[in-house]
Amino acid sequence: MTLLEFLLTNKDNRGVLAALRKGLVPTTEPRAWPYLAPFEGIGQDRKARAVRTVAGLFAHHPENCADGNMGDTCRDLCNVNEEKPWKVTENVNGNEKPEPPGPIARKFGWMLEAVDAEEICKRVARMVLYARSKGVPVNYEQLEKDLIAWPRAREAWARHFWATQQAERADGEAVS
Numbered sequence: 001m002t003l004l005e006f007l008l009t010n011k012d013n014r015g016v017l018a019a020l021r022k023g024l025v026p027t028t029e030p031r032a033w034p035y036l037a038p039f040e041g042i043g044q045d046r047k048a049r050a051v052r053t054v055a056g057l058f059a060h061h062p063e064n065c066a067d068g069n070m071g072d073t074c075r076d077l078c079n080v081n082e083e084k085p086w087k088v089t090e091n092v093n094g095n096e097k098p099e100p101p102g103p104i105a106r107k108f109g110w111m112l113e114a115v116d117a118e119e120i121c122k123r124v125a126r127m128v129l130y131a132r133s134k135g136v137p138v139n140y141e142q143l144e145k146d147l148i149a150w151p152r153a154r155e156a157w158a159r160h161f162w163a164t165q166q167a168e169r170a171d172g173e174a175v176s
Contacts, residue, residue, distance in 0.1 A: 003041075019034070020059035023055055036048075039055075049121055050148045054147065057124070060129060061129065070111070085162055112157065117147065
């Protein structure tokens, strides 16, 4: 059984979810260990931290999706907030001038700046809790892989987040 299968099986078990939420807090994480031990969720290594983070976040926000990564989730949050990841406007001389990014794009950039597993897990937690407030699902299976592989996953997240901008530019170039 994979971690995601376990989480989906226990999606409606309030006791298990309460224990898994404890895994996000260092002083109470031992309460989650009995459930996370089969998935290597005990200890301070990268894998254990990723397992505890994903399980705890799922316990807070059990809306899972099967595709994409955190770049897609953050782009979806931009769409919900009617924010573009990066806005480009035309100035008086006809030259394009980039505007500063919106709040989600700034938070996404801040997430990408995380240098180690501990830091990215904390930053991702804030974004997933925000996704919960907006009803945006998260691909927890991919999130677990990405947290274990951090910082290698950083480029994939960035490509997915700014993919709409690349597509818009490609469409604009084709029209011109």
